Amino acid sequence: MVHALMKPNRLTYLFTLAAAVFAAAGCGWMPKVKVPFTGGTPAEKDPKVSFDVRQPLAYGHTLELAVYRNLLFPSRVFQGSVMVDQKGNIQFKSAGVVHAGGRSAYQAVKAIEAAFSREYGDSTVTVQLFSIEDVPLVAITGAVRSPGVIQWFDHMNADSALPYVGSRTSHGDARAVHVTRDGARRFYAHSGGVELKAGDIVKFSSDI
Numbered sequence: 001m002v003h004a005l006m007k008p009n010r011l012t013y014l015f016t017l018a019a020a021v022f023a024a025a026g027c028g029w030m031p032k033v034k035v036p037f038t039g040g041t042p043a044e045k046d047p048k049v050s051f052d053v054r055q056p057l058a059y060g061h062t063l064e065l066a067v068y069r070n071l072l073f074p075s076r077v078f079q080g081s082v083m084v085d086q087k088g089n090i091q092f093k094s095a096g097v098v099h100a101g102g103r104s105a106y107q108a109v110k111a112i113e114a115a116f117s118r119e120y121g122d123s124t125v126t127v128q129l130f131s132i133e134d135v136p137l138v139a140i141t142g143a144v145r146s147p148g149v150i151q152w153f154d155h156m157n158a159d160s161a162l163p164y165v166g167s168r169t170s171h172g173d174a175r176a177v178h179v180t181r182d183g184a185r186r187f188y189a190h191s192g193g194v195e196l197k198a199g200d201i202v203k204f205s206s207d208i
Contacts, residue, residue, distance in 0.1 A: 046083050051133035053151055057100045057108055059086050064130040066183070066199070067095075067112070069122050074183025077116065095119045105132060105149035109139065126180055128199040136198035142177075143170040143206035152198045158191035161202060168204055176208035 049060040060083065067078040082090045088101020090108075095115040100108040109127045116125045129137050129149060136152040138161060145166025158177045168174060177191045180201035188194050189208075196202065 044083065044085055049133060051135050053105060053135070053137070053149055056102045056104055057084050057088075057132075059084055059088070059101065061100075061132055063090070063100075063105075063108070063132050065109075065112070066128045066130070067116050068126045068128070068183030069116075069120060070124050071126065071180070071183070071185045074126075076183060077120070092116075105129060105137065106139065106147065109149065126183060126201065128180065128183070128201060130199035138196055138198065139201045140165045140204070141201065142204035143168055143174065144204050145169055152196065152200075156196045157194060158188075158196065158202050158204070160192075161196065162191070162204075170204070170206040174205055174207055176205040178203040178205070 046062055047060040049058070051061055062081050062083045064081050065079070066076055068074045068076050078092065078094065082092065084090055084100050088099055090098045090100050090112070092098065092112075092115065095112070096119070098108070098111050098115045100111065103111065109129050113125050113127045116127070117123055129139060131137055137149050138152045138156065139147075139149050140161055141147045144162070145168075148165055150161060150164040158179070162168070175190050177188050177194075178185050179188060179194055179196070180186075180203070181197065181199070185203075186194075191204065
């Protein structure tokens with residue numbers, strides 16, 4: 001009998017307590033829970049600008065890239081889009097600020113590699129640049145006259161890319177290349193033997 005009488009009173013108490021809590025919240029005096037800030041600096045508005053591989057990077061240029069460590073067993077430490085801000089900088093949460101304004105795409109890639117190398121204490125960092133402002137790209141390095149970043153096109157291979165960086169600087173019978181894709185470097189005995197994809201890094205051998 002006692003229990004039967006207590007149940008309605010207990011329910012009434014709970015409803016009253018809940019109403020008081022909601023009313024207190026509405027008055028604004030409830031204690032606030034501090035949520036740790038986990039994001040980075042809010043990005044600037046990304047304007048649509050033109051890009052030409054022959055011109056230096058400038059404000060608004062957006063780079064799509066990936067950063068890898070270790071060429072034999074690659075580990076991806078970053079992938080995404082980054083923009084050159086109004087100060088000519090690119091902001092990375094882990095690697096800090098990299099100045100890219102006024103630099104060529106190739107020079108910017110080298111600067112980004114250096115920043116991540118410092119961050120991780122690892123000299124095997126590789127940056128694969130897929131595009132800038134949706135212009136697909138490949139990087140040509142090694143024994144060539146003008147190493148750099150060039151625009152990728154359908155059915156491109158190392159031989160068809162070579163005229164855009166001058167020519168080989170190695171002796172005449174050198175044909176081999178290394179192609180880095182998805183962070184892994186692969187050897188090809190003949191430079192025309194592999195069709196390239198946007199983001200590839202082609203390194204021409206100097207003596208093979």
